[in-house]
Amino acid sequence: MKKRLSKLSGSQAFWPVMIFLAIILFNTIMTRGEFLTISIVDGHFYGRIIDIFRNGGKLMILAAGMTMVLATGGTDISVGSVMAISGAIACSIINGNLLPGLGGNVAMAIILAILAGVTCGLWNGFLVSQIKIQPIVATMILLVAGRGIAQLITNGKIITINSDAYYFINGGYILGLPFPLYIVLFLVGLLLLFVQKTAFGLFLESIGCNPLASKFAGIKVNKFLLAIYTISGAFASVAGLIESAGIKGADCNNAGLNIELDAILAVAIGGTNLMGGRFSIFSSVIGALIVQSITTTVLALGVPAAYIRVLKAVLIIVICLAQSSKFKVSLGKIFVGKRGRKEAVAL
Amino acid sequence: MSHVKLLTMEGISKSFGKAVVALDDVRFELEKGEIHALLGENGAGKSTLIKVLTGVEERDEGEVELEGEKIHPRSTNEAQQIGISTVYQEVNLCPNLSVAENIYIGRAPRQKFGGIDWARMNKDAEELLGRFDLKLDVTKSLDNYSVAIQQMVAIARASDIKARVLILDEPTSSLSNVEVDKLFSIMKRLRQEGMGIIFVTHFLDQVYEVTDRITVLRNGRYIGTYKTSELTRMELVSKMIGKDYASLNKSLQESREEKKETKAGNVFINMKKVSHQGSINDMDLTISRGEVLGLSGLLGSGRSETARVLFGIDQVTGGELEINGEKVHLKHPLDAIKKDLAFCPENRKTEGIIGDLSIRDNIALALQAKKGLFKKISKKEAQKIADEYIKKLEIKTPSADQLIKNLSGGNQQKVILARWLATNPQLLMLDEPTRGIDIGTKAEIQKIVIDLAAQGMAVLFISSELDEELRCCKRIVVLKDMERAGEVAGDEISEGAVMQIMAGGEAS
Numbered sequence: 001m002k003k004r005l006s007k008l009s010g011s012q013a014f015w016p017v018m019i020f021l022a023i024i025l026f027n028t029i030m031t032r033g034e035f036l037t038i039s040i041v042d043g044h045f046y047g048r049i050i051d052i053f054r055n056g057g058k059l060m061i062l063a064a065g066m067t068m069v070l071a072t073g074g075t076d077i078s079v080g081s082v083m084a085i086s087g088a089i090a091c092s093i094i095n096g097n098l099l100p101g102l103g104g105n106v107a108m109a110i111i112l113a114i115l116a117g118v119t120c121g122l123w124n125g126f127l128v129s130q131i132k133i134q135p136i137v138a139t140m141i142l143l144v145a146g147r148g149i150a151q152l153i154t155n156g157k158i159i160t161i162n163s164d165a166y167y168f169i170n171g172g173y174i175l176g177l178p179f180p181l182y183i184v185l186f187l188v189g190l191l192l193l194f195v196q197k198t199a200f201g202l203f204l205e206s207i208g209c210n211p212l213a214s215k216f217a218g219i220k221v222n223k224f225l226l227a228i229y230t231i232s233g234a235f236a237s238v239a240g241l242i243e244s245a246g247i248k249g250a251d252c253n254n255a256g257l258n259i260e261l262d263a264i265l266a267v268a269i270g271g272t273n274l275m276g277g278r279f280s281i282f283s284s285v286i287g288a289l290i291v292q293s294i295t296t297t298v299l300a301l302g303v304p305a306a307y308i309r310v311l312k313a314v315l316i317i318v319i320c321l322a323q324s325s326k327f328k329v330s331l332g333k334i335f336v337g338k339r340g341r342k343e344a345v346a347l
Numbered sequence: 348m349s350h351v352k353l354l355t356m357e358g359i360s361k362s363f364g365k366a367v368v369a370l371d372d373v374r375f376e377l378e379k380g381e382i383h384a385l386l387g388e389n390g391a392g393k394s395t396l397i398k399v400l401t402g403v404e405e406r407d408e409g410e411v412e413l414e415g416e417k418i419h420p421r422s423t424n425e426a427q428q429i430g431i432s433t434v435y436q437e438v439n440l441c442p443n444l445s446v447a448e449n450i451y452i453g454r455a456p457r458q459k460f461g462g463i464d465w466a467r468m469n470k471d472a473e474e475l476l477g478r479f480d481l482k483l484d485v486t487k488s489l490d491n492y493s494v495a496i497q498q499m500v501a502i503a504r505a506s507d508i509k510a511r512v513l514i515l516d517e518p519t520s521s522l523s524n525v526e527v528d529k530l531f532s533i534m535k536r537l538r539q540e541g542m543g544i545i546f547v548t549h550f551l552d553q554v555y556e557v558t559d560r561i562t563v564l565r566n567g568r569y570i571g572t573y574k575t576s577e578l579t580r581m582e583l584v585s586k587m588i589g590k591d592y593a594s595l596n597k598s599l600q601e602s603r604e605e606k607k608e609t610k611a612g613n614v615f616i617n618m619k620k621v622s623h624q625g626s627i628n629d630m631d632l633t634i635s636r637g638e639v640l641g642l643s644g645l646l647g648s649g650r651s652e653t654a655r656v657l658f659g660i661d662q663v664t665g666g667e668l669e670i671n672g673e674k675v676h677l678k679h680p681l682d683a684i685k686k687d688l689a690f691c692p693e694n695r696k697t698e699g700i701i702g703d704l705s706i707r708d709n710i711a712l713a714l715q716a717k718k719g720l721f722k723k724i725s726k727k728e729a730q731k732i733a734d735e736y737i738k739k740l741e742i743k744t745p746s747a748d749q750l751i752k753n754l755s756g757g758n759q760q761k762v763i764l765a766r767w768l769a770t771n772p773q774l775l776m777l778d779e780p781t782r783g784i785d786i787g788t789k790a791e792i793q794k795i796v797i798d799l800a801a802q803g804m805a806v807l808f809i810s811s812e813l814d815e816e817l818r819c820c821k822r823i824v825v826l827k828d829m830e831r832a833g834e835v836a837g838d839e840i841s842e843g844a845v846m847q848i849m850a851g852g853e854a855s
């Protein structure tokens with residue numbers, strides 16, 4: 001039993017899950033239980049918890065893609081702009097401004113928006129793996145240019161559309177649960193399955209840790225990098241669809257603004273080393289839930305939204321400290337004296 | 348120098364977690380003006396003792412005194428300030444700083460107004476390196492230079508710091524004979540000046556050449572301290588490995604006898620006038636199944652470069668390469684691996700180990716790459732393979748779960764060897780496979796290589812230790828200036844014959 005417990009606490013997802021539960025508990029106490037209540041209206045579940053899952057959908061998807069990019073020792077700061085592009089393309093097609101020949105076909109709009117995301121990802125991957133530009137610089141190009149591209153697509157206007165089919169992506173319900181949740185389950189599940197069933201995880205960690213030695217061991221590092229940035233781009237475009245379905249239109253200036261930072265924060269909270277190497281997609285998804293629930297908490301407590309940023313800053317500091325083994329050692333010294341020190345490091 | 352105690356370490360213990368006891372009640376004593384060898388098998392605890400002494404690792408127990416004063420440095424910097432200067436086993440310089448910056452980092456000469464005096468720093472650096480007969484452009488970044496040169500820069504840096512104790516952890520593992528000689532003359536001069544030097548190495552010749560005393564560790568325990576002149580080589584080795592050296596030597600002898608009888612099979616690798624711009628020229632080379640072919644030559648003669656081309660790391664720019672009678676174009680190591688080639692590179696830290704992965708993953712990596720992304724090796728299978736090699740190569744670790752970066756240098760080397768043996772190759776290329784490996788294991792690895800060849804594997808063996816090549820190879824090709832200079836085979840093989848070709852004259 002004790003062994004099982006220590007194995008559990010040794011897993012990367014342990015602390016993120018604990019933190020998430022703690023935040024929920026905190027909220028439950030603060031709201032005297034109201035936080036946990038789930039009401040059923042028209043067979044749909046409503047409640048704060050459901051909100052966290054629904055509104056956190058985008059971030060969970062982005063965090064899953066970002067985890068892999070960060071695991072290779074890279075980063076992708078263009079995801080917010082890719083979201084804007086994808087929303088712009090989908091909405092422009094649906095309202096007939098773009099490719100009127102499609103007659104506003106929602107399915108085609110979605111497919112083309114995702115294809116655009118794939119293209120953006122390929123571009124990032126190409127810059128990083130072939131031209132060898134530092135990832136932060138390479139993806140900065142799309143971060144900056146992406147919104148411009150989105151505005152070109154929408155002629156610089158905010159588009160509103162009228163399509164129930166498209167709204168369903170964010171607002172729909174299946175079996176009482178919001179539709180974004182199913183998208184998350186599908187994408188993250190697919191990814192987890194892929195990591196589980198293939199050697200992808202091993203290769204990814206290996207590349208993140210030592211790309212040269214990985215190449216010498218027979219791993220096609222460049223091909224993997226290309227694939228990973230492409231997946232990140234594709235995931236970002238899906239997140240963009242959810243966001244634009246939520247606002248029932250495309251707003252190129254604000255869609256996914258600064259969300260890349262939240263995504264990176266989510267991965268960091270999940271305990272993946274941002275310098276590359278060991279990673280856990282599941283933990284990052286929990287990390288995304290934590291980031292989302294903090295936002296919800298602050299709003300629930302009636303704190304002005306402006307404080308969310310301050311709170312996040314504090315959170316980042318705490319996480320950085322928690323990840324620094326040196327800090328853990330000294331903390332361990334203070335609390336448990338000499339004997340507990342190694343256990344503290346093992347955290 | 349009369350015997351003045353400089354440094355004493357008493358009752359030093361250090362463990363990592365519950366499973367690894369790296370040091371157990373170890374004692375060590377250094378006198379002024381002596382060179383003191385610290386010896387032991389891979390994983391005996393030599394590097395850990397040094398890290399504990401210099402504050403890289405916190406000791407669990409024990410006392411350290413420097414000239415009668417209790418010391419407890421918490422970092423390399425602090426150790427340096429009280430006069431302990433160290434070159435660690437893994438070179439820890441900054442590859443993207445200039446050579447001069449690396450030498451004077453943290454103690455750069457200043458101008459009047461506090462700015463760094465670059466001109467003076469560069470001049471001082473040149474002068475210092477001059478003492479080692481090194482002429483480098485000190486303003487170039489360090490990663491422009493080979494590992495050997497980087498090692499020399501680290502040594503120069505350490506010896507320049509006004510220190511009472513100089514520690515050198517396997518400084519000679521990547522140096523050529525000439526460079527080793529220069530290092531030794533400098534060590535002797537520093538000894539004259541009264542410095543105490545701790546010298547870790549696996550080359551026993553060097554131990555007998557420069558050291559005054561020897562301390563032996565085994566499995567983290569103190570075995571004893573001896574005068575070098577009073578301890579025979581046989582005695583020393585038995586103390587290190589804890590069993591009779593004669594038995595070890597005998598089994599190698601038997602393998603070698605066998606080697607004489609086995610015949611080389613058909614040609615597996617055929618290089619026809621193969622070139623790679625800037626590294627090898629018109630190389631003609633054949634390697635047959637069942638033979639251990641030695642590649643010999645000075646640093647930069649094209650030994651490693653030949654292996655890199657064969658492994659698809661560098662592309663063929665001229666000539667033809669045939670593997671198993673089939674013309675091939677290798678564009679990536681994976682192409683070579685799929686043709687059943689394997690390559691253990693010389694640069695363990697940068698080209699070999701994946702530090703943050705477990706031993707198990709490190710061993711399974713190349714096999715997994717060979718099988719492809721979708722044929723995942725199950726954890727159970729990988730565990731089985733890892734356990735097999737941990738046993739076979741006597742890798743010293745509590746379990747296959749251990750991160751490879753936590754292994755001692757020699758044991759890391761064994762894991763990389765295991766990685767390639769696990770792919771079951773037809774051609775095994777070994778570039779300095781026994782670098783940093785202790786004498787017992789060295790014999791073991793040589794035996795494995797000979798046995799593998801006897802079973803029909805082709806082996807390309809590159810080693811700067813000529814006697815090692817003489818022992819393992821039936822044919823040695825000598826390279827010079829990126830070209831093939833000659834070959835010796837069979838009964839002609841001797842140190843003299845190889846040296847003669849290296850020096851310029853083709854042997855008969």
Ligand SMILES: Nc1ncnc2c1ncn2[C@@H]1O[C@H](COP(=O)(O)OP(=O)(O)OP(=O)(O)O)[C@@H](O)[C@H]1O
Pocket residue numbers: 363367368369387388389390391392393394395396436743744753754755756757758783785
């Ligand atoms: N950070 C660490 N975590 C866990 N185990 C460690 C760590 N550092 C060293 N060890 C273990 O301590 C033992 C002693 O290692 P050490 O590096 O001192 O050996 P060494 O005598 O220097 O060997 P070599 O000749 O191979 O360099 C080894 O078993 C090694 O695996």
Ligand SMILES: [Mg+2]
Pocket residue numbers: 393394395436516755756757
């Ligand atoms: Mg060592």
